[in-house]
Amino acid sequence: MMTNNLGLYVHIPFCERKCNYCDFNSSVSKEGQRSKYLKTLIEEIKRVSLSYKNNNVDSIFIGGGTPSILSVNEITVLVSALKDNFSIENNLEFTIEANPNSIDEEKLKTYLNIGINRISFGAQSFQDKELEILGRIHRAKDIYKVINLSKKVGFKNVSLDLMEGIPLQTMDSFMDSLNKAVELDVNHISVYGLIIEEDTIFYKWYKEGTLSLPSEETERKMYRECKRFLKDNEYFQYEISNFSKKGFESKHNLKYWEGKDYLGLGLGSHSKVNNKRFENVSSYSDYLDLIKNNKSTIINIENLKEQDLINEYIIFGIRKTKGINLLGFKKTFNLDFLKEYSQEIDKNVKNGYIKVNDDYLFLTDLGMDFSNKVELDFYR
Numbered sequence: 001m002m003t004n005n006l007g008l009y010v011h012i013p014f015c016e017r018k019c020n021y022c023d024f025n026s027s028v029s030k031e032g033q034r035s036k037y038l039k040t041l042i043e044e045i046k047r048v049s050l051s052y053k054n055n056n057v058d059s060i061f062i063g064g065g066t067p068s069i070l071s072v073n074e075i076t077v078l079v080s081a082l083k084d085n086f087s088i089e090n091n092l093e094f095t096i097e098a099n100p101n102s103i104d105e106e107k108l109k110t111y112l113n114i115g116i117n118r119i120s121f122g123a124q125s126f127q128d129k130e131l132e133i134l135g136r137i138h139r140a141k142d143i144y145k146v147i148n149l150s151k152k153v154g155f156k157n158v159s160l161d162l163m164e165g166i167p168l169q170t171m172d173s174f175m176d177s178l179n180k181a182v183e184l185d186v187n188h189i190s191v192y193g194l195i196i197e198e199d200t201i202f203y204k205w206y207k208e209g210t211l212s213l214p215s216e217e218t219e220r221k222m223y224r225e226c227k228r229f230l231k232d233n234e235y236f237q238y239e240i241s242n243f244s245k246k247g248f249e250s251k252h253n254l255k256y257w258e259g260k261d262y263l264g265l266g267l268g269s270h271s272k273v274n275n276k277r278f279e280n281v282s283s284y285s286d287y288l289d290l291i292k293n294n295k296s297t298i299i300n301i302e303n304l305k306e307q308d309l310i311n312e313y314i315i316f317g318i319r320k321t322k323g324i325n326l327l328g329f330k331k332t333f334n335l336d337f338l339k340e341y342s343q344e345i346d347k348n349v350k351n352g353y354i355k356v357n358d359d360y361l362f363l364t365d366l367g368m369d370f371s372n373k374v375e376l377d378f379y380r
Contacts, residue, residue: 005089006055006273007255008082011266012067013037013284016102020135020205023197025268025282026065037284038074040291041266042081047291048265049085055261057088059252061095062116068098072110079114093118093157093251100146101138108153118250119150120159120188126177130166135201140180147184157248159188164222166194167202167212174222175229182233187248191226192241193219220369227365240319240363240371257316259309275309277302306333307380314378318354319371323362337361344377 014029014037029037060082070078075096082088095118096111111119125131126140143160150158160181164174181189194213196206205211214222227237235243239257242250255262264271268282278301281287290297304312310333317324329337338345338356345361348354353367353374367374 004055004261004274005058006052006086007059007061007252007260007262008057008086009252009262009264009269009271010041010060010062010067010078010082011264011269011280012062012064012070013267014064014069015066016069016099017135017137020133020201021194021197022135023200024065027284029069033284034070034074036288037267038070038078040288042078043291044265044297045081045085048263052086052263055087057082057086057092059093059095059255060088061097061252063097065097066099066102067096068102068107072106075107076110076114079116083115095120095159095250095252097122098146099136099138100142103146103149105149105153108150108155112154117155118157118159119155120161120190121146123160123177123181124163125166125169125173126180127169127173130169130173130177133167134163144184147186157188158186159190159250160184160186161190161192164191164193164226165214165219169214171218171222171225175225178226178229182230182235188242188244188250189230189235190242191223193223223369224365227368237321239321240368257320259312259316272304275304277304309333310335311379315375318361318363318375318378321362323360326356326359326361341378348374348377 011025013026014034015026017028018026062078067075094116096116097120099122108119121143122136123143124134124136126143128139131139147158147160162177162181178189178191196202196211202211206213230237230243234245236246236249237243238249239253242253244250252262254260259272261273262271263273264280266280267284267287268280270279271277278298280297281290281299287297302308313329313332314324324337326337329335345354345356348367349356352364353370354361355364363371363374
């Protein structure tokens with residue numbers, strides 16, 4: 001008998017070039033690295049899946065890095081290993097991340113043939129100057145090409161990532177990128193604010209004072225205009241950074257925000273299963289050696305206590321535009337949220353950051369600008 005549903009995240013840590021802002025667990029692959037990694041990853045899949053025979057996989061997300069860097073044969077072998085070793089639902093959402101420059105018609109057809117039914121393109125911007133600053137290796141024309149090609153071969157669920165707060169980005173250039181994404185009629189748009197992370201080229205430039213970033217006020221205006229514009233074009237905002245046409249919310253990402261179980265496979269991947277949070281080693285050589293020697297790749301196992309689960313329920317719940325389900329909170333933790341957090345609620349209602357309505361507590365438009373501050377108030 002099946003027990004809990006499970007989402008799978010599979011990490012492909014290779015890129016053609018590291019972007020200037022990126023601190024993800026990724027690198028430019030060297031000769032022979034990819035084949036060694038895939039062989040090791042498939043061995044991990046075979047081994048780890050033995051512990052999840054009673055779980056029904058209802059979403060898969062292949063991320064990176066740049067998963068579309070894999071050849072047709074490599075992605076086919078990887079997906080076959082997943083299907084052979086996990087109990088996979090027939091109508092699951094199956095996403096692959098892709099860079100616009102690393103996709104062709106053969107790859108797209110292969111994705112559909114092996115069951116991948118959602119593709120997420122890292123566009124970031126439709127301005128060539130901004131793409132160059134970011135260190136992207138595609139240009140705007142490549143985005144148009146792959147979106148139209150994806151639809152032509154039969155993809156019915158296409159997502160685009162865009163960024164706000166890019167160096168030298170203006171309100172006009174940001175809205176132009178947003179408008180072009182809408183004109184392409186994609187099903188889902190994610191809009192992320194640029195964060196300057198340590199160990200990136202952007203961080204080095206920032207420290208040197210050579211990174212010309214939009215002001216905080218401009219970024220807030222970008223976000224507000226983004227929400228208004230996408231709403232006017234029938235994209236429903238279901239999470240702080242995510243907008244979709246009705247019925248095209250990312251089911252896999254909702255697992256994270258709703259506290260559901262997901263299992264990470266591959267280098268540096270993270271998991272949350274049965275109230276335990278854990279991760280894989282992030283060193284390429286360690287990962288290969290541990291699998292080769294039949295040892296566990298898991299590190300940092302954390303048994304989540306009730307307060308940890310409550311904190312996650314609140315912090316992830318408040319990121320959704322729908323907000324925190326107060327009845328669901330009561331049912332899950334046997335606590336009255338309104339009583340338990342009365343001081344925090346009063347403070348944030350007074351500031352105009354949250355509202356309570358129809359058994360949900362949710363961020364206002366103003367609250368979305370200060371979501372991190374609101375989350376900290378409720379964190380215990």
